[in-house]
Amino acid sequence: MKGFYSRLVMACAILFSILLTGLGIVLGQFFPLFADDIELTVRVKYWIFLITILIIAFLLSMIIAAKMMRQYAKPVDEITKKAIQIAKGDYFTRIQTEDPEYDSELANAINTIAVSLQEMSTHQTTEQERLKTLIESMGSGLLTFGRQGFVNLANGVFEKTFGFSKDELVGKTVKEIGLPADIAHLIEEVFMTEKVHEKQVRIQSDSGYSIYMNVYGAPVIGIHGNWLGIIVVMHDITKLIRLEEVRKDFVANVSHELRTPVTSIKGFSETLLDGAMDDPEILKEFLQIIQKESERLHVLIKDLLVLSGAEREGFSLQIAPVHIKPMIDEALKIVLGKLKRKEMKAVVHGSDDIVIQGDESRLMQVMVNLLTNAISYSRELTTITITIEQVDTSVLISIKDQGIGIKQSELPRLFERFYRVDRARSRDSGGTGLGLAIVKHLVEAHHGTVEVESTIGVGSEFRIQLPLQQPH
Ligand SMILES: Nc1ncnc2c1ncn2[C@@H]1O[C@H](COP(=O)(O)OP(=O)(O)OP(=O)(O)O)[C@@H](O)[C@H]1O
Ligand SMILES: [Mg+2]
Structure with a gap:
């Protein structure tokens, strides 16, 4: 598209041509251009003179007009060019209003529009980015x-x-x-x-x-x-649904676990009151059963309290230096009776000097639970090997037995509350299925991990990793 300036020049040229032609015709009337009585050579002279004058006048007026129009049209052309650039989306472009030639209200208005459009475009881009991030995250x-x-x-x-x-x-x-x-x-x-x-x-x-x-x-x-x-x-909402399932299972399990000993206590005591207590032998036998069942209840309630305490928010550990080897020796003393009854052996390998920051009584409970399992689920005359090892900034404790082992498919659920591989066997040994759940919670409260490896008929190995220092 032609610029404003060239269109104006063109318009002026046409206008001047018309005007000068008109002027030529008018002036022609005063000169004998068409008079037949005047010699042709004289008339030609007049013609040449008139046309030369008109051409000079045309050129002069065009030069003056072009100069004048340039002053007004050039800025308009420049502003138009910039406005087209802005319309095409180049909001960063500006008209140089510092140049007095371009400093006009129109230029300032277009610059203001460009600034607003630039702001709007930046705002829109930011909003779009924000929305995209929000949608994606x-x-x-x-x-x-x-x-x-x-x-x-x-x-x-x-x-x-x-x-x-x-x-x-x-x-x-x-x-x-x-x-x-x-x-x-x-x-x-x-x-x-x-x-x-x-x-x-x-x-x-x-x-x-x-x-x-x-x-x-x-x-x-x-x-x-x-x-x-x-x-x-x-x-x-899979996690929520699973949690809900776990909660329901937990309530069902607790009720079931409580019902068995309570039914038994109720039944035996009623039988005794109904007259069976007159027989001293039956009395003793039933009382022993009642005592065993109430002991089960006691253990169950104690374990439940430990577990709910460990799961509650705000559960805190009494952090102090714990000497690992002496702590394990103490735990072994607690299970010594059980160990002896099965004529089993426990050997401890590892340095005496490993000290970690932890809650000694809770860690002892972890060890007692794992050792009790190692004893309960092992045959007589077998050996439990405990290894203590420091690896970088943590300590690894392994409890390895030569017991019955656990099927690979059972391992993922082993640390769930009330989960028992062999319910009957575990119940016979007085187990509630809470031991490993407690172990997991207490180890995790120490920012540690617990894992298990096992082979049926060969034995199981429980490995605990605990950091030497507790993060603040
Ligand atoms: N060392 C082990 N060898 C073989 N099976 C094991 C071993 N430790 C745990 N298990 C299996 O894992 C199950 C869960 O163990 P957990 O200690 O949580 O419960 P429990 O021993 O049955 O009862 P308790 O709450 O009294 O410890 C056990 O019932 C048992 O089947
Ligand atoms: Mg156990």
């Missing part, structure tokens, strides 16, 4: 559909949960994506009813685990009340 799966029912946005969590890539989602309909039936159904319901729907959905993952999702679908309504599509937010 919200921890829930997000999927939005446009008015026509095609996906227009999916975040990383959604892609990861369902194993889709962005290309497989954007532009597709619910049916084309192939979402689990419950979720697809909810999305269709939101589309049809234009109302909020919420549902808990169970999804079977490829690895066989169940994932629980809270799916929330809502219509997206614009500020003018027009329907823009729908939004679906999916929140993984």
Whole structure:
């Protein structure tokens, strides 16, 4: 497109040409240009003279006009150029108003518009970035559909949960994506009813685990009340559901564990009161059973209290230096009776000097629980080997037995409350299934870890790792 300046010059040239031609015709009247009585050579002379004068006048007036117009048109051209640049999105461009030639209200106004647009664009970019970060880091799966029912946005969590890539989602309909039936159904319901729907959905993952999702679908309504599509937010509540299951199991387990000894105590004492106590032998036998069962109750309640104490927020350890080897020797003294009864041996390897920061009585409880297990689940005349070793900034304690061992498939659940591999056997040995749960909690309270390796018929090894220093 031609500039303002060149268009003005062109317009002036045309105007001057018309004016001068007119002037030429008028002046022609005063000169005998067309008079037949005047000699042709004289007339030609007049013609040449007149045309020369007009051309000079045209050129002079064009030079003056061009100079004058340049002064006004050039800035307009420059401002127009800048305005086009701004319109194309280059908000950083400015008109140099320091140059007096360009300093005008129009230039200042355009610069102000550019500044506002730049601010708005920066603000919009920041908002977009913020929204994108929010969508990507919200921890829930997000999927939005446009008015026509095609996906227009999916975040990383959604892609990861369902194993889709962005290309497989954007532009597709619910049916084309192939979402689990419950979720697809909810999305269709939101589309049809234009109302909020919420549902808990169970999804079977490829690895066989169940994932629980809270799916929330809502219509997206614009500020003018027009329907823009729908939004679906999916929140993984598997952990919550599992916790709830654990809680229910725990209550059921506690009730069950309490009921057995209580039923027994109640039954035997009633039988005694009904007359059986007259027989001194039966009396003694029943009283022994009642004592054994009440001891079970006592142990169970004690373990439950330890466990609930360790799980409660605000549980604190009495941190002081703990000499590992002497602490293990003390724990061995506590289980010595059991050890002797089974004619078993316990050997301790490792330095006497390893000292850690910890709660001695809790660590002792950890050791007693592990040693009791090693004894309970081992055959007679076997040996338990305890090894203490310092590795970098932590101490490793291993308790290895030559016992019955644990099946590989049982290992992941071993540290759960009330979990017992062989219920009958464990109950016979007075076990409640809380020992290892307590071990895990107390070790973790010391910022340590506990792991187990076991082979059926060969033995088990429980390894505890504890840091030398407790973080503040
Ligand atoms: N050293 C071991 N060898 C073989 N099995 C073991 C060993 N330690 C634990 N187990 C298995 O793990 C289960 C859970 O152990 P845990 O110590 O938590 O409970 P428990 O010994 O049954 O009862 P308690 O609460 O009295 O300790 C046991 O029932 C047992 O089947
Ligand atoms: Mg035990």
